[in-house]
Amino acid sequence: MTETKITFGDLGLPEFILSAVSDMGFETPSPIQQACIPHLLNGRDVLGMAQTGSGKTAAFSLPLLAQIDIEEKHPQMLVMAPTRELAIQVAEACELFTKNAKGVHIATLYGGQRYDIQLRALRQGAQVVVGTPGRILDHIRRGTLNLSELKFIVLDEADEMLRMGFIDDVETVMAELPAQHQTALFSATMPEPIRRITKRFMTDPQEVKIQSTQRTNPDIAQSCWYVRGYRKNEALLRFLEVEDFDGAIIFTRTKTGTLDVTELLEKHGFRAAALNGDMTQQLREQTLDRLRNGSLDILVATDVAARGLDVERISLVVNYDIPLDAESYVHRIGRTGRAGRSGSAILFVEPRERRLLSNIERLMKKPIEEVDVPNHEALQARRREKFKAKITKQLEHHDLEQYRLLLEGLFTPDQDQEDIAAAMLMLLQGKQKLILPPEPPMEKRGRRERDDRRGERGDRRERRPEERRGYGNPQPMDLYRIEVGRADGVDVRHIVGAIANEGDINSRNIGHIKLYDEYSTVELPQGMPKELLQVFGKARVLNKQMRMTFVSEAGETVGRERHEGRRNDRRDNGFRREERRFNDRGNRSFNERAPRREFRERNDRRDRRDRRS
Structure with missing residues (x-):
């Protein structure tokens, strides 16, 4: 029995949307698009749960943009996103979807951009407004954004807005909307504050849940390397040299890390740039444009700075620092393998980070394959392959005959041409040597063996009777x-x-x-x-x-704090001993009438002796 594939044309979208989608090369809607588009076209509120990379931007944009009235020059559709990068991405997608509809204006509102640019876009009669909650609320309070006639509102990545502390701003904006409007809310998870918004502001929402990141990102080859035998910097250079990629993102945990790794890559000839929260918005946009147009190959970024990025060239993600939670890993690798494209992801795992890897594997519902650092033979083969490709391409150059004559003039006929070619190879190889010495043997210990040995000696942290857990x-x-x-x-x-x-x-x-x-x-x-x-x-x-x-587990801080904790314990114990002594002697209650000043002075003298010692 042949399975019938659903196309965008089967979903009831207008022609100007279908032609734009066709020009972008999309034919078959993703599962979340198939489920959401009909409900939104029919005026239903939609509550969508799906991971990043599932195609939810088109799931809400296509049906709502199809209902925009071009003749009305006021905001009709509002999209709120947690970060400026995601807001820009959604706005760019909306522009592509409406490129065949004249008269649709889109305004993007986010912090870091000049107000005059945003005000000009609003005054032109923008029907679609995309922005971050803080800047949207700011425009509402200034009176420059009027939502009294809004028809549609979309909350994209609502759980991320909650985690970033924007939930109060979101509720304030929602309270400004007219009574009759359509709401679409998309979230990877559904914590209670988000559920509260759905109950308060949505009318009988149609729930759409797309399961399993594995199914939404099937073309991402995932692997991990346990940090041993090499420094992370050296291993990173080897992986990048051997991997075949067009564009790459390297994730670090801190802003300083983005600068350090970028400096390392530039020093070794890679075209790399950092992307972090300290950069101005203009510089961040310029960096992303360089990545898109091919003048930049590698982006070194933090989680917050890279959220919402969708650059077709990205085919490799390197987790230089393992994320502290599994959901962030999903967002990271979602930067590649999007919209049916293939990609690969490498995760660096230090020994103390084994528990974090287990959390990721539990969420992904499959183990992540362990790989070794490329050895000298792999580096040699890759370098020789690239060198041969360069020479082969140069053999087709139209000026080659002139250089052949130059070569004959530079060297005498009795000199061996193969020796000359070998000498040129040595000169042209530069710092990337084509002949590498064999590496010293290193003990290779597999993951299972390491886990068994850890189990034999016992993992005290795993046997802890209780573990603290976050909200x-x-x-x-x-x-x-x-x-x-x-x-x-x-x-x-x-x-x-x-x-x-x-x-x-x-x-x-x-x-x-x-x-x-x-x-x-x-x-x-x-x-x-x-x-x-x-x-x-x-x-x-x-x-x-x-x-x-x-x-520590006992509540004592390390170093200086631990010493002060013991000293305070001694003081408290002395206080209790004095109290018992006074009470046992039959005097009046120490707590009520005993001379506390003398006791405090005595403790102060003891503290001074402790500090001197």
Whole structure:
């Protein structure tokens, strides 16, 4: 029995949309597009759950753009996205979908862009507005964005807006909408605050759930390398040299990491550039344009900076630093293998990050294949292949005969031409040697053997009776202390913002936060690198350094904090001994009338002796 394939023409879309889609090379709608487009064309609210790369941008854009009234010069469709990159991507997609419809204007509103550019786009009568929640709310309050006649609103990646702290802005914007409007909400997960929005602002939504990242990204070859025997920098260079890719993204955990890796790649001849939150929006857009037009091959980025990127050239993703949560891994590898394209992803895993890898494999529902660093033979073969291709191409050059005559004039007839060619090979090879010495033998230990040995000696962390876990986050957490508290005027949102911004950490990785008068505690995933802890140690909250330190399972901080904790314990024990002594002697209650000043002075003298010792 032959299975009938559904085309875009079968979904009821108008001709100007179908022609644009056909020009873009799309013929068969993805599962989420097949499910959502008919409901949105029929005026139903839609609640879509799907991972990145599933084609949800077209799922809501095509049916809603088809219903735009070109004659009405006011906002009719509003799309809210968590990041400026995703907002730009959605706006560009809408422009492509409406290129055959004259009179459709699209305005993009996001932080970092000049207001006059956005105001000009709104005054031209933009029917479609795409932007981030903060800037959209800002325009509403300024009176430059009027949503009183809005027909459609889309919340794209709603769970990410929740994690980035935009949920209050989203609810404020939703409250400004007219009573009669159509809502489409898309989210990879459905936490309770997002569910609350659906109940409050959506009318009998049609739920569409697309299962399994594996099915939506079937053409991504995933592999991992356990960091051993080589430094990560050296391994990265070897993988990039051997891998056959057009464009690549390398993900690091911090902003500083993007600069360090970019400097390394440029030093070794790769065309690379960094992309992080410290860059201006104009510079970020210029960098992405260079990647698209081929003047740049490798982008080194953080998770936040790269969210929403969709560049066709990207065929390789390297996770130089493993993400702290599995969902971020899905978003990372989703930068390649999009819309039916194939791609590959490599993950670097340090020994202490084994638990993070297990979380990723559990989400992906399959093990990630372990690979070795390319050896000298693989490097030799790849370099010789590239060198041969260059020479073969040069043999077709129209000026080759002139250089042949030059060669005859430079060398005497008795000199061997093969020797001359070999000497030229030596000169032309440059730093990438075509003949490499064999590497010293290195002990190879497979993943199963390593796991067995770990099991034999026992993993104390795995046998812990309890593990701290973050809000809605199944991964184990560690407790850290920061030296800011209520007395400094901080709130939980200040701490979340500082950690998310300084470390480029997704806020979903931040667990429980407890505020005290002089300090606070925060839970972060296990296996956090020392370099990241150093970054948080210098980071500031309300202009005061956090000075983050790790807290042990018993609640004692390491180093100086642990020493002070023991000293405070001695003081408390002395206080209790004095109390018992006074009460046992039959005096009046120590707590009520005993001379506390003398006791405090005695403790102060003891503290001074401790400091001197």
